[in-house]
Amino acid sequence: MRCALLVSYDGTDFSGYQRQAQGERTVQEELERAAAEIFGAPVRVVASGRTDAGVHAAGQVCHLDCETTIPPERLFLCFNRLLPPDLRVLASAPAPEGFDASSSAKRKTYVYSAYLAESELPLVCRYAARLKRKPDLAAMKRAAELLEGEHDFAAFSSAGSSAKTSVRTVYRIEISSKTLNGGTMYEISVTGNGFLYNMVRILAGELFAVGYGKELGQTALALGCGERSLVAETMPPEGLRLERVDYGFPLFGERS
Amino acid sequence: MRCALLVSYDGTDFSGYQRQAQGERTVQEELERAAAEIFGAPVRVVASGRTDAGVHAAGQVCHLDCETTIPPERLFLCFNRLLPPDLRVLASAPAPEGFDASSSAKRKTYVYSAYLAESELPLVCRYAARLKRKPDLAAMKRAAELLEGEHDFAAFSSAGSSAKTSVRTVYRIEISSKTLNGGTMYEISVTGNGFLYNMVRILAGELFAVGYGKELGQTALALGCGERSLVAETMPPEGLRLERVDYGFPLFGERS
Numbered sequence: 377m378r379c380a381l382l383v384s385y386d387g388t389d390f391s392g393y394q395r396q397a398q399g400e401r402t403v404q405e406e407l408e409r410a411a412a413e414i415f416g417a418p419v420r421v422v423a424s425g426r427t428d429a430g431v432h433a434a435g436q437v438c439h440l441d442c443e444t445t446i447p448p449e450r451l452f453l454c455f456n457r458l459l460p461p462d463l464r465v466l467a468s469a470p471a472p473e474g475f476d477a478s479s480s481a482k483r484k485t486y487v488y489s490a491y492l493a494e495s496e497l498p499l500v501c502r503y504a505a506r507l508k509r510k511p512d513l514a515a516m517k518r519a520a521e522l523l524e525g526e527h528d529f530a531a532f533s534s535a536g537s538s539a540k541t542s543v544r545t546v547y548r549i550e551i552s553s554k555t556l557n558g559g560t561m562y563e564i565s566v567t568g569n570g571f572l573y574n575m576v577r578i579l580a581g582e583l584f585a586v587g588y589g590k591e592l593g594q595t596a597l598a599l600g601c602g603e604r605s606l607v608a609e610t611m612p613p614e615g616l617r618l619e620r621v622d623y624g625f626p627l628f629g630e631r632s
Numbered sequence: 633m634r635c636a637l638l639v640s641y642d643g644t645d646f647s648g649y650q651r652q653a654q655g656e657r658t659v660q661e662e663l664e665r666a667a668a669e670i671f672g673a674p675v676r677v678v679a680s681g682r683t684d685a686g687v688h689a690a691g692q693v694c695h696l697d698c699e700t701t702i703p704p705e706r707l708f709l710c711f712n713r714l715l716p717p718d719l720r721v722l723a724s725a726p727a728p729e730g731f732d733a734s735s736s737a738k739r740k741t742y743v744y745s746a747y748l749a750e751s752e753l754p755l756v757c758r759y760a761a762r763l764k765r766k767p768d769l770a771a772m773k774r775a776a777e778l779l780e781g782e783h784d785f786a787a788f789s790s791a792g793s794s795a796k797t798s799v800r801t802v803y804r805i806e807i808s809s810k811t812l813n814g815g816t817m818y819e820i821s822v823t824g825n826g827f828l829y830n831m832v833r834i835l836a837g838e839l840f841a842v843g844y845g846k847e848l849g850q851t852a853l854a855l856g857c858g859e860r861s862l863v864a865e866t867m868p869p870e871g872l873r874l875e876r877v878d879y880g881f882p883l884f885g886e887r888s
Contacts, residue, residue: 384814386754434755434813456751464751466814495708498642498718499690499873503755557690557875558640558722617755619813 378471379448380627381421381455383407383436386462387613388502393426393436403427403463407438410458414451415442424481424621428574430613432503435466435620437627439477467628475623483547483622485567488580489615493559500556505615511562511587513553519586519595520549520564523579530602532579533572534610542602545569551583565619574610581608634727635704636883637677637711639663639692642718643869644758649682649692659683659719663694666714670707671698680737680877684830686869688759691722691876693883695733723884731879739803739878741823744836745871749815756812761871767818767843769809775842775851776805776820779835786858788835789828790866798858801825807839821875830866837864 383403391400395408404421411419423438446454451468459465474480489504491497496506523546530542546568553562564580582595585608598606639659647656651664660677667675680693702710707724715721730736745760747753752762779802786798802824809818820836838851841864854862 382814384754386758432755452751461752461757462754464754466749466751466753493722495712495720495722496717497722498640498720499688499759501717502642502758558638 377443377448378439378441378475379451380469380471380475380477381407381438381440381452381465382467382628383423383433383438384464384466385433385436386502387427387430387432387617389462390429392429392431393423403433403436406459406463407455410455411440411442413458414446414454415444422477424477424484424618425571427616427618428613432614432617434617436618437477437481437621437623439471439475469628471627472625477621480623481570481621482624483567483569484571485565485619485622486571486576487617487619488564488566488576488611489561489617490580490584490611491556491559491561493556497556497558500559500561501614503614503617504561505612507562507584509588510560511584512589513551513562513587515589515592516551516583516587519583519592520551522592522596523582523599524549527599528602529572529575529599531598531604531607532575532582533604534574534578535604536573539572542572544571544575546579549579549583577611577613577616578607578609580615581611584608584611633699633704634695634697634731635707636725636727636731636733637663637694637696637708637721638723638884639679639689639694640720640722641689641692642758643683643686643688643873645718646685648685648687649679659689659692662715662719663711666711667696667698669714670702670710671700678733680733680740680874681827683872683874684869688870688873690873692874693733693737693877693879695727695731725884727883728881733877736879737826737877738880739823739825740827741821741875741878742827742832743873743875744820744822744832744867745817745873746820746836746840746867747812747815747817749812753812753814756815756817757870759870759873760817761868763818763840765844766816767840768845769807769818769843771845771848772807772839772843775839775848776807778848778852779838779855780805783855784858785828785831785855787854787860787863788831788838789860790830790834791860792829795828798828800827800831802835805835805839833867833869833872834863834865836871837867840864840867
C-alpha cells in the first residue's frame with residue numbers, strides 16, 4: 377500500500393532532505409529510520425522534492441510503500457513517537473492509484489522571509505534572513521510581474537541542476553511587508569509548477585536587488601539570455617520554507 | 633553615566649535573566665561579560681524584571697552605569713559584536729536623571745502564545761506552547777474582562793514571590809486567534825503595572841481553563857480568596873515573551 381505523509385521540519389539542524397553518503401543528519405534519514413522501526417523492514421521515503429541544508433518545510437509531502445495493519449490515517453502518530461522534535465508528520469493518508477509525491481506534484485509554494493532591523497533579531501533570525509537596506513516594495517512588485525509566467529529560468533539556477541529543461545511556470549509571486557517589534561518583515565511567496573536548484577533563493581535575491589535599485593531591464597536581459605552571472609546572489613537558506621505542495625485534489629482531507 | 637539598553641533574546645537556551653550562583657547560562661551573565669569587555673571593568677546590568685528559564689524577550693529594558701567615550705546611541709553595536717546569536721541589544725540611549733530600568737517601569741506587556749494542532753509543529757513550537765483541545769474564545773474573553781483592573785492576584789502567583797504586596801493592575805488583556813499552516817495560534821497579550829512570579833503564565837493557564845469549560849465563578853472566587861490551588865497550572869515557559877516595557881516617555885527615540 378502506498379501512503380502519503382504531510383511533513384514539517386525546522387531545517388536549521390538538517391543537512392537538507394536528501395540522505396547523504398555519510399554522517400550528515402538529513403530529513404530522509406530520520407523518516408526512513410522511523411519507518412524501518414514501524415514496519416520492521418527498510419522503507420524508502422520519497423519527497424515532492426529535496427530541500428537544501430537549512431531550508432524549512434511547513435508542508436512537505438512524501439510517499440512510502442508499506443504492508444501494515446495500521447490505518448493510514450493514524451500512521452502519523454506512530455512516526456511522531458519516534459521522530460526528533462524538529463521533524464513531525466502532520467497527517468497521513470492512503471495515496472490514490474499511481475500517486476508519486478514527486479512526479480504527481482502540480483504546484484509548489486515556497487515562502488522567502490527576510491527582515492530589516494538595526495541589529496539581528498534573536499526571535500526572528502531562525503526563520504528569516506537579514507537585509508542590509510530598505511528595499512523599494514513597488515519596484516520589487518514590478519519585477520515580480522516580469523518573472524511570473526512561463527520562462528526559461530536558466531539564469532536563476534545554481535550549477536549542479538540535473539533538470540532536463542530549465543523552463544518553468546511561475547504562477548504567482550506575492551510580496552508583502554509587516555511591522556515587527558524592532559523592524560520590518562518582508563515575505564515573498566512564490567507558486568510554480570516546479571523549481572530549479574536554488575531557484576527560489578535566487579529569485580528572492582533578484583527581487584531584493586531590484587528593490588535596491590537594479591534596473592528591471594537587467595532582470596529581463598538575464599531571463600532572456602540565461603546567464604547566471606547577470607542575476608543576484610543566492611539568498612541564505614534560513615529564510616526559505618516549503619509552504620505547500622498541491623496535487624490537484626485534497627490528499628489529506630480538509631487539511632490539504 | 634547611566635545608559636538604557638533595549639534587549640531581545642531567545643530564551644530557549646538561557647536559565648532566565650538573573651545571574652545564577654554557578655554554571656547556569658543566563659542573560660545577565662552574558663550582558664555583564666560583554667559589558668566588562670567593553671568598559672574594561674565589572675559592570676552590573678539591571679533589567680526591568682527577571683524573566684524565567686525558557687522565557688523570551690522581544691523588548692526587555694536594562695540599565696547600566698559606565699564611564700566611556702563611546703556615544704550611548706552606538707553602544708548597542710559594541711555589545712552585538714560580543715554577544716552570542718540568541719541575545720542582542722536592539723538599541724541604546726542615555727538614560728534620564730534618576731532612571732532605573734526596574735523601578736521606573738510604568739507598564740509591561742507580555743504575550744503568551746499557544747497553538748492547537750493534531751501534532752507538534754516544528755516551525756512553531758519554539759515560541760508557543762501546544763494546546764490539547766480547542767478553547768472557547770468567547771468564554772476566555774469574558775474571563776479576561778473579569779481579570780482586568782486592580783486586584784489582589786495572590787492566587788495567580790507561584791510560591792517564592794518576594795513582592796511586598798500582591799495587588800497589581802492589569803490594564804488590558806487581549807486575546808486573538810489566527811490560522812496557521814496546520815493548526816490555530818492563540819495569543820494572549822497582557823499589559824499591567826507589574827506582575828508577580830509566574831503571574832502571566834498562570835493567568836494564561838486560567839484563561840485556557842475557562843476556555844475548556846471551567847466556570848467563571850471559580851475564577852472570581854480564586855481572585856477573591858487568593859488561594860493558588862483554585863487556579864489552573866502554570867503554562868510552560870516557551871509560550872511567553874516579554875514584548876515591551878513602557879516608562880511613560882520614549883527612551884529610545886522613535887523605537888520606544
